[in-house]
Amino acid sequence: MIWDQKHETMDEAGRKKLQGERLSALIKRAYGSVPFYKKKMDELGVKPEDIKGIEDITKLPFLTKTDMRDIYPYGLVAVPLKDIVEIHTSSGTTGTPVVDAYTINDIKIWGEVMARTLAMGGTTSEDTVQNAYGYGLFTGGLGVHYGARTIGANVIPISGGNTLRQLKTMQDFKSTVLTCTPSYSLMLAEIGKEKGIDFKKLPLKVGFLGAEPWSDGMRREIEEKLNIMALDIYGLTEIIGPGVAAECECKKGLHIFDDHFYPEIIDPETGEVLPHGQKGELVFTTLTKEGSPVIRYRTRDITFLIPEKCECGRTSIRMHRILGRTDDMLIIRGVNVFPSQIEEVLMELEGTEPHYQIIVERTGQLDSIEVQVEMTDKLFSDEIKNLEKEEKEIEGALYSALNVHAKVTLVEPKKIPRSEGKAKRIIDKRKI
Amino acid sequence: MDIKQISVFLENKKGRLAEVTGILAKEGINIRALALADTAEFGILRLIVNDTDKAVDVLKDNNFVAQKTDVIAVEIEDKPGGLSLILKIFDENGINIEYMYAFVEKKANNAIVIFKIDDQKKAIESLKKNNISLLTNDILKSL
Incomplete structure (x- = not known):
């Protein structure tokens, strides 16, 4: 089901025009009220009036995670603080957290994009959504919550953890929609099985799973064990939380809600924008955000864009599921290798399980992976x-996926x- | 006629064999015969024990990959030419040996040879035709 026919099925020209208008307005707002953006644009000699259409986006400076930390907590806020109605932050496990500040309109948009997400798996006001993403500063819980509310579904705000209670709730309240991380859905399946629960007899029909990378092999496992359709959802605190992109029932890439979040793929080394289909770092601009607008944010996630129209009828651009992170990308003899590719191969092969470890060494001038x-x-x-x-067979399968020999x-x-x-x-044992 | 052997996957590292024998000792399982095949990185430990099922269970409980494998056991006289006689029969019948190992029996002073053969049924038939008796699980356990 398509939640927002108008925006999700726009023709290309209409979409480009809307994106251009929104970008132009965003840059005016950001330049006028965020000193950080004014300074960066002035350094590059770019004026707000230079940004007339969406293609002008490449003139603008990038925003990095380090930038966002430097201007913590309110450095990106573009409205008077009295207009901010909610704050979320990242966990901050790797340093100062990054902040997302929402106006009432931002929260409304969040509800809309999450409603689009949930509708992709057929969620309607008839459904009961068991929301097992954590509630709190983490965006997952409330993001799903607002989406389910927008649709008018019954939302059970159970939050993360407490597996036995999750399973009891699922049975007692007849949950039809599950939202959690893919690994947690597998844990529910395994503990449920131990407790003698037959998932075929439960009305659970769809799972919206995200917040960590996973593979098609893992999807098949989840779908089989929980007897549901498992869809990938993508989002990040810096942009809005969940609701940036989601898979439809075709499961052929994630539709980006690009009337709100404009994607680009760049070469992580040079910053050059890459053509559609080429792998690189995903960059987002929040075209409509008021509270803390984000311009050309480098996500450090690696993927590629799929511009072809999807069978579902939506015209929004799609992205392949995240292939890895620029931080854990390995360059082996000039070839980019992502741990997720290795996981994919192991899930595909008969008999192997996705428990693996990669050891990189350098002998002389040559890198080797084990x-x-x-x-x-x-x-x-x-x-x-x-x-x-068998070792040789796994090596062969890895070679065809990675294009580099792994022992x-x-x-x-x-x-x-x-x-x-x-x-x-x-x-990584290399000393470079 | 088939004898149950246990095959265990081991990394080729210090202390791995000791861990297996330690687990079996703790459970009161007696090892009748043992052979180890190895590469630089891993090995396969092959064991004949007095309680095969229990041994597989306790090894699995301790996170080892352990499986039961069918092998055959032949008792031969512990004297020159004993083994040669058996191998000649296999050769003449086109039977291929995957691996083998031997141990000496205490009571009768005979040698017992364990064979893993790709076509176990054919091997058993050809030995029987030559009046060579095979050991059963029960005999082996009672030794």
Whole structure:
């Protein structure tokens, strides 16, 4: 179901015109009321009147996470503080948190883009949304909440954690929609199975899963175990929270709500804008945001854009699911390698599980990667030659995905450290 | 006629074998025969024990990949030419040995040879035709 026919199915010319008008107004606002933007634009010699259409966006300076930290807490706010009605911040685990300040209109837009998201999986006012994203400063909980409210669905604000209570709630209140991280959905499936819950008998039909990278293999596992359709959603605190982009039922990339959030793909090294289809760093501009407008924010997420029209009828540009982060991208002999590609290969192959660790070393001038893969019951054979053949098969599959040779080493089960949050996948021993 | 052997995946690292034998010792499981095949990075430990099912369970509980494998056991006289006789039969019948290992039996002073063969059924038939008896799980456990 398409929530906002007008904006989600606009023709190309209309979309470009709207984006251009919104960008031009945004730059006037930002230049006039945010000293940080005025200073940056003045340094580049760009005036607000130079920005007439969306194609002029490349004249504008980039905004980085470091910038956002430097001007913490209110450095990006473009309205009088009395007009700010809500504040969210990132977790700040890697340093000073970044702040998103919302006006009442920003909150309304947030509800709209999240309503578009939830409608992509068929959510209507008949549904019961079990929202297992954390409520609080984290944007996940309230973002979904506002979207569900906009649709008029019944939202259960259960927040994250407490798995047994989640499972009981799911059964007692007959939840039809689940929102949480993909890894948490798998945990619900596993604990549920242990408790004897038959998910085929529950009315749960769709999951909107995001806030961490995952793969198509993991999607199949979630869909099978929970008996639902699993859709990927994307967002980040710096832009608005969830509601930046989401998959429709076609599952062929995430529709970016580009009448509000304008995407570009750049070369992370040079900052040059790359053509559609080419992999690079995702950059966003918040065309309509009032509270803390963001201009050309470098997300550090790696993906590519898909401009072709989707079968669902929406005309908004799509992005491929996030392939990795510029921070954990490895450059091996000149080839960009992302841990997510390795995970994808292991999920595809029969018998392997996505527990792996990548060890990068440099011998002389040459980089080498070793991928440690855990032995499983399915993979095991009591003959050396079969195990060596399996190593070769995994190496072959990795080579076709990465275009660089990786040596595969089989290790004993549970030898690779498990982590609740962000797993330590890479050990880079290179001294450069 | 098939004998149950346990095959365990091990990393080729210090202390891995000791951990396996330690776990089995703690559970009171006796090892009858053992062989280790290895590469630079990993190895496969092959064991004949007195309680196969229990051994597989306790190893799995301790996060090892352990599986039961069918092998055959042949008792041969512990004297020159004993093994050669068996291998000749296999050779003449076009039977390919994947791997083998041997141990000496205490009571009768015979050698027992464990074979893993790609076509186990054919191997058993050809041994029987030559009046060579195979050991059963029960006999092996009672040794």
